Every structure is written in C-alpha cells, then in structure tokens.
Amino acid sequence: MCGQIDRREFMKVFGLAAAVSPWSATTLAQERPRAAGSKPNIVIIMADQHRADVCKREGFPLDTTPFLDHLARQGTWFNRAYTSMPACVPARVSMLTGRYPTATRVRSNHNARDATYERDLIDVLRGEGYTTGLCGKNHSYLSRDRLDHWFELSHDGGFGPDRTEQERAFDEYLRGLHHRAAFEPTPFPLECQCPYRAVSSAIKWIDTVDDKPFFLWLSFPEPHNPYQIPEPYFSMFPPQSLPPTRSSAEALAAKGFKFQFTRELGGKAFADYDQQVIRARSNYFGMLRLIDDQIQRLLLSLKHKGVYDNTIFVSLGDHGDFVGEYGLMRKGPQLPECLARIPMFFVGPGVTAGAQPHPAHVSIVDIMPTLCEAIGVPLPVGVQGRSLWPLLTGREYPQAEFASAYAEQGFGGLHYTAQDTLDPQKEGALNASVSFDELNSWSQSGTMRMLRQGDWKLVFDMQGAGQLYNLAKDPAELKNLYDDSDCAAIKQELLAELLAWTLRVQDPLPLPRRRYVMKTDPRNYWAPYRQP
Numbered sequence: 001m002c003g004q005i006d007r008r009e010f011m012k013v014f015g016l017a018a019a020v021s022p023w024s025a026t027t028l029a030q031e032r033p034r035a036a037g038s039k040p041n042i043v044i045i046m047a048d049q050h051r052a053d054v055c056k057r058e059g060f061p062l063d064t065t066p067f068l069d070h071l072a073r074q075g076t077w078f079n080r081a082y083t084s085m086p087a088c089v090p091a092r093v094s095m096l097t098g099r100y101p102t103a104t105r106v107r108s109n110h111n112a113r114d115a116t117y118e119r120d121l122i123d124v125l126r127g128e129g130y131t132t133g134l135c136g137k138n139h140s141y142l143s144r145d146r147l148d149h150w151f152e153l154s155h156d157g158g159f160g161p162d163r164t165e166q167e168r169a170f171d172e173y174l175r176g177l178h179h180r181a182a183f184e185p186t187p188f189p190l191e192c193q194c195p196y197r198a199v200s201s202a203i204k205w206i207d208t209v210d211d212k213p214f215f216l217w218l219s220f221p222e223p224h225n226p227y228q229i230p231e232p233y234f235s236m237f238p239p240q241s242l243p244p245t246r247s248s249a250e251a252l253a254a255k256g257f258k259f260q261f262t263r264e265l266g267g268k269a270f271a272d273y274d275q276q277v278i279r280a281r282s283n284y285f286g287m288l289r290l291i292d293d294q295i296q297r298l299l300l301s302l303k304h305k306g307v308y309d310n311t312i313f314v315s316l317g318d319h320g321d322f323v324g325e326y327g328l329m330r331k332g333p334q335l336p337e338c339l340a341r342i343p344m345f346f347v348g349p350g351v352t353a354g355a356q357p358h359p360a361h362v363s364i365v366d367i368m369p370t371l372c373e374a375i376g377v378p379l380p381v382g383v384q385g386r387s388l389w390p391l392l393t394g395r396e397y398p399q400a401e402f403a404s405a406y407a408e409q410g411f412g413g414l415h416y417t418a419q420d421t422l423d424p425q426k427e428g429a430l431n432a433s434v435s436f437d438e439l440n441s442w443s444q445s446g447t448m449r450m451l452r453q454g455d456w457k458l459v460f461d462m463q464g465a466g467q468l469y470n471l472a473k474d475p476a477e478l479k480n481l482y483d484d485s486d487c488a489a490i491k492q493e494l495l496a497e498l499l500a501w502t503l504r505v506q507d508p509l510p511l512p513r514r515r516y517v518m519k520t521d522p523r524n525y526w527a528p529y530r531q532p
Helices: 007-013 066-073 088-097 121-129 164-176 194-208 249-255 256-267 275-304 364-374 484-504
Strands: 043-047 076-078 129-136 149-152 214-225 311-317 344-347 405-412 444-453 456-461 466-470
Touching: 007 088, 043 088, 043 275, 043 364, 066 275, 066 311, 076 088, 088 121, 088 364, 121 129, 121 364, 149 194, 194 214, 194 275, 214 275, 214 311, 249 256, 256 275, 275 311, 311 364, 311 444, 444 484, 456 484, 466 484
Parallel strands: 043 214, 043 311, 129 149, 129 214
Antiparallel strands: 076 344, 311 344, 405 444, 444 456, 456 466
C-alpha cells in the first residue's frame, strides 16, 4: 500500500540487523547533543489520547507499535511518565510552558487563552535561531503567527482551500461519524488520513529548511475518536482477537458516580454503546499501527536527508484513553492510570540507549526544561518542570528527585452528583457534533490531585476524600485501601509527599518586585535541598 514502509529498507536504514545499535550508550556519551558545533534539531511526536500500556514494549499481547517500540529502546524510555492533567489543552499547555495547570490557569479544554507563563518553548527556540513548525493538531494557545510553518489538522480533518477533492470528502466523512467508532473500513485511501497528511507536510517543510536548526511539533489527532481506520489496518486487530481488559463495566459500581455518569451519557448518545466499545478498541489499535508506520516514514525521510543523526526525538501522548477499561471509551472522570499515565521516550544524539524502562517518575511538564538544557539555555522564570537531561545522558542525578510523580484534575468548585439537576443537553455534554462530550461539568468538576510513588498511587480531593491503590496488585484500581489500617504508614508517607508537591507547583509568578532574590536550582531540582 502506498505510504507504508518497505520493511527491508527500514531494516537496512535503521540497522536492525546490526549486532550493536548505532545509538548505543558507548557511542553517545557526549556532554551536549551537538554535531559540528550546531544545535540539534528537535522533533516532538505526539499522539492524541495514546494510552501507555497498549504496546509490546510494556507486555501488551498485540504488536500495535513495532517501530516505536524499537525506537524507544534506542533511547531512554519511561513507564512511569504522567500527563499534568488528562485533558488535551491543559496537558499541551503544560508541555509547551513547563508549568502545571494550577500555574498556567488552564484547567479545562476551554481555557487555552488564559495560559499564563513568562516564556514558552517556542519563545526559547526562536530566540536560539530555530525555525519552527506545527504539523497536525494544535489545541493549545499557539497561533499561526507564532511559528514559521503551520499545517493544522483536527479530529474532523483539515482546513481551508489547500485540500484535494478527495481530502475534502474524507473530512466530511470524519465529521459525519460524530466521533463514533466506524464498523466498516474507512472508504478512503491511506493518503487521506491525518497522520499521512501531517507527515507529508512535515517532509515538504523540512526540505525547505537550510542552515537553521528546526523544531517540529508533529501532533497526530489520532488515535482519539472518531475511531476509524482504512484497510489493511481495519482488519489487523479484529474484535474477536483482542485481549481482555483489566476491568469491565461491572467495575463501575466500585468506581463511583463520575464513571457511572460517563457510561450513562455514552449510552444516551449511542444506543449501541457496548458494541461501539468493542469496535472502538479494534480501530484504536489499528490506528496506532497506522501512526507507527507514518512515524517510520518521517524518520526514513530524515535519514535520507542526512539530518536524522543530529535530531532529538521526543515521543509521547498528551493523555490516555479508556480503550474499553471499565466498559468505557474516550476519557473523562478522575485520574485512573489508563488516562493519567502516558508513553514517553527520548532518542537522539547524547541520549543513552536502554532496553529496559528508566525507573524515574517523570511528567509531560519536564519536557520543556529538558530541551532547554539539551540546547544549553537556562530555564525561563516560572518553569516548574525538571530537566531530565542527566537521566537521558547517563550522568548522576538525585534519585530522590524522581521518586514520585504528580498530576492534577478538575476545574474547581464542588463535585456534581446524581442529585444535581443540571441538564446534559443544555450544558452541552450531549450535542449533535460529537454525540457526547465526556469532558463536561460532571466529569471535570471539583479538584483532585494524584501522586504516584513506586507501586503506590494516592488520589485526594478538595473535600478530603482519598483513594489509595497498590498498582502492582491492583492495576485497575478497584480496591481502595485508603481506610485500610494495614496501609496507614504508606498513606501518611504519600500524603506528606503529595502536600510537598502541591506547594512546589504553586505559581512563583509574578516574582517579588523588590529586593528578594528567589533561590532556584538550575534544573529545578528540589530533593538535594531537603533538610535532614
């Protein structure tokens, strides 16, 4: 099929048959990722709603992302990486600014314009002479005038007059799905799919970049709903071949009102909701494979252009997807692992290779400060994330600094309950364009904070309600141990760590106007300064 990768060429170009990877730890022990005195190119590859654990690399039975799995092992990958908030705009704003939603003021998909920061990643890179481009989904505060190249796509396809008639027809097809799962293969060729179009635009744009280093945000709108896919991907992971989920709809009773309301809302929009979930899983995995092939296509192009070896690649999701967990699709309530944990890895010059995941707990918020150190730029004022550069380059780092990860959820106020009379249609949770919006006043109400430390996870809300899970024994988070007396010691330890996190992420901006000089660590580390 046109657009798919020739596997023999892939094996040859990426050296899979070689005994030693061309990106081995021995060959990449540089202090800074620079070739011939130049700054490295930077490519951030983001897939929207990409759940972390549905890949062979993490033990999933289906081979959904073979190329990404290989690529991750040529660099440093994390299986304890978290979004800042499991919603598109807050997470993307955090990545661009290195700040948590409590500081950016962006705590919902409707507050992008409220983003608060001093300098973001685009400011830093343009200040260092980079030419910048976005290919794919934006869904942040960025605008066309901020970047040198802008090719925007959404869950409904492309925009504007620069589309072929076939692309326009495909975009109409996407809109007509109303974010459902398609039960038949998409009746358009691969070249119409957003990942293909985004990669094509990126390849053409990079051809025009001459003597400047470039930054590309390659942002796929998929595998986010609508769940659709053409052949051969539609038939790659048929419903009858799918592994079981860790939990089923029976778990909704244990998970509480917000989960139950999300299922009820989906049922009001889709009479065939249960069948939708099954087909959505199949299409979701197929879309991951399509994305995987298109990432191969981009990187092969960069290899042929001779710019690959001086390029840092960051691959991640902005947040996860239920993919059938708890009998649900999409996202929505609270901070379960399937939504909060994200895939994340770094590959490129200076980054050491590892077959196993790095043990550190990290965040999407850490990407911006990491890239700042990679190109030798001090962290802007107000950045809260920590540089991962020592971790990526095999140097010593304070392990206590990365002993836990923190995330947020909720836009504030009180939790909505079953007793409230707010109408889903008047509120907009049920609407014609997307059938139902799982990010709504019910699922996003209140304020929740999450801490992951080792095998343990703590979730705490503004009314003092707590959840405590042992993820090694209970990966679906069905047995809340918060009030278990046997867990009192670990609960106290995690509560103290969560309190420390909530203090760290308070916005330091604006800085004191007179006299006071704030003490900060160059990498935003806190652990080395703890009092004994």
